Amino acid sequence: MEGISDTYFSIGSASEGLYRDKGSRFIAFALPVETEDEVKSAVSDIRKKYHDARHHCYAYRIGKDGERYRANDDGEPSGSAARPILGQIDSSGLSDVLVVVVRYFGGIKLGIPGLINAYRSATADALGKADRITKIAGGWYRLGFSYGNLPSVMKVLKDMGLPQRAQNFGNDCSIEVRVRLTVEKDFLEKTEKYLNFIKKLDT
Secondary structure, eight states: OTTOOOEEEEESSOEEEEEEETTEEEEEEEEEOSSHHHHHHHHHHHHHHTTTSSEEEEEEEESTTOOEEEEEOTTSOTTSSHHHHHHHHHHTTOOSEEEEEEEEOOSSOOHHHHHHHHHHHHHHHHHHHSOEEEEEOEEEEEEEEEGGGHHHHHHHHHHHTOOEEEEEESSEEEEEEEEEGGGHHHHHHHHGGGOSEEEEOOO
């Protein structure tokens, strides 16, 4: 896997940003996420908490290369809200990030340029306050093997320093391990001969 990078940048915890213009308030919430289900849950929670706001616009990117994304204007003119939010996520070089911007209307219309600036500025404020972290891309695998192969499998996992969970060491053993992208091929080659089955998990 020479030349392939498995690291990327995200945020370590939630942060908030604020922008005001002509009475309107734009409150931005930047949140770390890894799945679309987490996005849906977070957006729903913010909608409930700020139910009296006029708009709840959001955008997110998920995955090492940001391959999963969406932008939602939530009733604002097309391209005036979610696209500037997503643009700030991209210009910050981040993924596994959701930004929701809640707007309280101040009674004076801002126009398309004003909205673009407001949503961009609120998002930039939230992301600027966020704790930037480095993440390692990879995935979880479930391994199944006989009890006789337990020592061999565990030696490979120990030598490679792989995180483990869901251990079951009965007559038929199983375990889940997280494998970083750059050692995936090596891991598969070293464990193949000891396994009854191997399955890559979604999370």
